[in-house]
Structures are given as structure tokens and as C-alpha cells.
Amino acid sequence: MEDYNNTEFESLLSDKYFKELEVAVKAVQMACLLCQRIQQSLLSKTNDHVQSKDDNSPVTIADWSVQGIVSWVLSESLGSDNVSIVAEEDVQVLSKVTAIGLLEAIVKTVNECLAEAPQFGLRAPVMALSTSEVLEAIDRCNSMGGSSGRFWVLDPVDGTLGFLRGDQYAIALALIEDGEPVLGVLGCPNYPVKKEWLSYHNGYRRIVSNLTSLSSESWDRGCVVYASQNCGNAWMQPLLHKENKFIWPNSAKQIKVSTVDNPALATFCEPVEKANSSHSFTAGVAHSVGLRNQPLRIHSMVKYAAIARGDAEVFMKFARAGYKEKIWDHAAGVVIVQEAGGVVTDAGGHPLCFSKGLYLEGLDRGVIACAGAKLHEKIVKAVDASWNSSSL
Numbered sequence: 045m046e047d048y049n050n051t052e053f054e055s056l057l058s059d060k061y062f063k064e065l066e067v068a069v070k071a072v073q074m075a076c077l078l079c080q081r082i083q084q085s086l087l088s089k090t091n092d093h094v095q096s097k098d099d100n101s102p103v104t105i106a107d108w109s110v111q112g113i114v115s116w117v118l119s120e121s122l123g124s125d126n127v128s129i130v131a132e133e134d135v136q137v138l139s140k141v142t143a144i145g146l147l148e149a150i151v152k153t154v155n156e157c158l159a160e161a162p163q164f165g166l167r168a169p170v171m172a173l174s175t176s177e178v179l180e181a182i183d184r185c186n187s188m189g190g191s192s193g194r195f196w197v198l199d200p201v202d203g204t205l206g207f208l209r210g211d212q213y214a215i216a217l218a219l220i221e222d223g224e225p226v227l228g229v230l231g232c233p234n235y236p237v238k239k240e241w242l243s244y245h246n247g248y249r250r251i252v253s254n255l256t257s258l259s260s261e262s263w264d265r266g267c268v269v270y271a272s273q274n275c276g277n278a279w280m281q282p283l284l285h286k287e288n289k290f291i292w293p294n295s296a297k298q299i300k301v302s303t304v305d306n307p308a309l310a311t312f313c314e315p316v317e318k319a320n321s322s323h324s325f326t327a328g329v330a331h332s333v334g335l336r337n338q339p340l341r342i343h344s345m346v347k348y349a350a351i352a353r354g355d356a357e358v359f360m361k362f363a364r365a366g367y368k369e370k371i372w373d374h375a376a377g378v379v380i381v382q383e384a385g386g387v388v389t390d391a392g393g394h395p396l397c398f399s400k401g402l403y404l405e406g407l408d409r410g411v412i413a414c415a416g417a418k419l420h421e422k423i424v425k426a427v428d429a430s431w432n433s434s435s436l
């Protein structure tokens with residue numbers, strides 16, 4: 045991994061949100077390690093039935109635990125009066141008598157993770173957090189968003205299915221100020237730092253990594269990508285490895301979108317699940333603009349990371365009519381792709397709106413993220429041309 049060595053990085057150091065970015069990146073790095081451990085234990089179990097999200101499943105423990113640690117770290121580092129968070133999970137379920145086992149597992153996971161805070165240059169709690177302190181941290185994430193002031197947006201485990209399948213998922217954290225996303229951090233624990241390793245299946249990367257125990261650039265090391273609005277730069281760091289100490293900020297490498305603007309050479313990505321975006325509609329759009337490569341289907345907001353890193357040129361998502369996209373599924377990705385040089389809009393070419401509460405209100409048909417304006421214009425036109433004949 046190249047260390048930073050450029051004037052662009054200095055512009056980030058003087059950025060208005062530098063402190064917030066540092067804390068957010070550290071919190072997401074910690075959350076990634078937590079999720080990797082839980083996913084590993086999930087995959088080592090022999091029963092192969094997919095667990096639902098409502099029981100004591102590992103994904104449930106991961107969701108609440110990440111929410112707890114991110115909330116605690118942000119509040120500790122920035123002052124709890126300054127921190128308001130919109131997040132996916134609420135504590136009602138956890139307060140029920142029947143959830144005692146789940147709550148115990150979450151408290152244990154949160155404390156194990158927070159004990160590692162000094163490795164990241166953060167303070168660990170003086171004493172392990174009590175159950176009520178953990179509940180309080182999770183419950184603090186009850187903001188409803190809106191058009192004024194500052195709030196954080198967190199998707200603790202985005203891409204639940206990817207997480208359960210041992211595949212891609214993300215920890216997504218963004219800061220919104222007066223309705224605009226100003227910081228974005230995406231933890232991608234299974235998205236290898238090197239693009240070439242993408243062609244190997246996750247399970248294979250994990251096995252090779254375990255066998256070779258490479259210390260510096262291990263195969264399974266995921267990454268964290270992040271950006272601050274109007275910096276004109278986006279960054280990637282490898283996930284912290286084992287007992288290494290986290291060095292901020294110079295473990296980062298600048299990332300840029302792809303320069304490919306010829307559709308015949310471009311690749312588009314989309315959700316794995318047909319239920320979340322119409323594969324047939326995107327295939328029609330791709331065909332009409334001349335995108336010839338196989339689509340890259342990835343779970344979660346890792347798709348935004350793929351565009352920002354230049355691993356693909358287009359991301360399209362067209363949900364079924366009536367589905368309302370949530371702000372936490374997009375906010376972090378939008379800042380990162382834009383600062384890496386890309387364009388993100390709805391299908392009408394308008395910016396996504398983060399100022400109307402929990403949903404992207406007024407979203408026109410779907411989300412289109414592109415490496416450059418030329419490709420973007422072609423996709424928007426192609427969507428228009430095929431929309432009326434689609435069944436969406």
C-alpha cells in the first residue's frame with residue numbers, strides 16, 4: 045500500500061470536518077473487525093440454514109453491536125450533545141424479557157470491541173459498559189433526520205444477505221449537514237484492497253489467507269473508503285490487521301473513478317437480488333447504451349466503493365414501484381463517489397435528496413452512479429427511452 049504523499053492530502057488535513065472524519069473512520073474500522081469476527085463464526089457453523097434477522101442470529105448481534113460501538117465512539121470523541129444519529133435498528137425488541145440472551149451477546153460483543161479502541165488511538169471505556177449503557181448508546185440513534193443541523197446516518201450492516209452468505213456487505217456511516225451529505229465512510233470488510241483479488245471467491249481468499257498468514261498484505265484484508273465533501277479526493281485504507289496499530293491519516297491511498305467512458309469497455313454493477321432492482325430493466329438499458337461486459341453483481345453499498353475505486357463504471361438500482369429508498373443505503377456512497385470524480389443522481393438527473401427524513405423522498409425512478417458525465421448522460425437517456433415500455 046502506498047502511503048500518502050501529496051498536497052491533496054494536506055487539503056484534507058485542513059478540512060472543516062477533519063476531526064469528524066478521523067473519528068468516523070476509526071469507528072468504522074473497529075466495526076469492520078467486529079463484523080469480520082462474527083461473520084467468521086457464522087461461517088464456521090455447520091448448519092447451513094439461513095437465519096432470519098429477527099432471532100438471535102449473528103447478523104442481528106452484528107447490527108446492534110455496530111450501532112452501539114459507533115454511537116459510543118462518536119459520542120465519546122465528539123461530545124454526546126453534538127451527536128445525533130439516524131440508524132436502522134431500534135431498542136424496542138432488546139427491551140423485551142425474551143431478548144435477554146441476545147442482549148447479553150450484544151453487551152459482550154460491544155465490550156470486546158471497545159476494549160480494542162486504544163489500538164485505533166481512541167479511549168476505551170474505563171470499565172466495561174453495563175447493559176443499560178449499551179442500550180443507551182444504541183437508543184441514542186433515534187434521530188429522524190431532516191433539513192437542518194447535523195446528523196449522522198448509519199447502516200450498521202448493509203447487505204444482510206451478503207453478510208449471511210460470507211459475501212460482500214458494508215458498514216456505512218455518513219454525516220449530513222443542512223440536508224447535504226458532507227462526509228462518507230464505507231467499511232467493506234470483504235472487499236479486497238487489490239482489484240485483481242476480486243476474481244477469487246471470498247471463501248478462497250479466506251482459505252489462502254489462513255494458510256499463508258501473510259502479515260502485511262493478506263488476501264482477505266478488506267478496506268475502508270472515505271471522503272469529505274468538496275475536497276475533490278477520496279481515500280482508501282486497508283483494514284487494520286491483527287495487533288497492528290492504526291495510523292491516521294497516512295495509511296490512506298487516494299482513489300479515483302475509472303477514466304473509461306466508452307460503454308463497450310465499461311462494466312456496470314447492480315444488486316445481487318432481483319427483488320431489490322430489476323435485472324431485466326438494467327440489462328435492457330445496458331444493451332441500448334452498448335455496455336457489453338457481464339454485470340458485476342455485488343451486495344450492499346460496496347457497489348459505491350467499486351465505482352469510486354474504478355473497479356466498475358456504472359451502478360444502477362431500479363427498485364419496484366412503491367419501494368422507498370432509505371437515506372442510510374446511499375448517503376456515504378454518494379459523497380465518496382462524487383469526491384472520487386463520479387456523478388450520482390436519480391434517473392431524472394437530479395441529486396438524491398437527504399433532507400426529508402428517513403427516505404430519499406421524490407426519487408425519480410432509480411439511482412444512477414457513473415464514473416463520468418458522458419456515461420451518465422447516456423444512461424439517463426436510455427432509461428428515459430425504455431421506461432414506458434418497462435413493467436416497473
Ligand SMILES: Nc1ncnc2c1ncn2[C@@H]1O[C@H](COP(=O)(O)O)[C@@H](OP(=O)(O)O)[C@H]1O
Nearest residue numbers: 201202203204315317319320343344363367373
Ligand atoms: N424490495 C427492495 N427494493 C430495493 N431495495 C431494497 C428492497 N428491500 C430491501 N432493500 C434495501 O437494499 C439493501 C441492500 O442493497 P443491495 O440489494 O444493493 O445489496 C438493503 O439493505 P440492508 O441489507 O441493510 O437491509 C435494503 O435497505
Ligand SMILES: [Mg+2]
Nearest residue numbers: 199202203373
Ligand atoms: Mg442497508
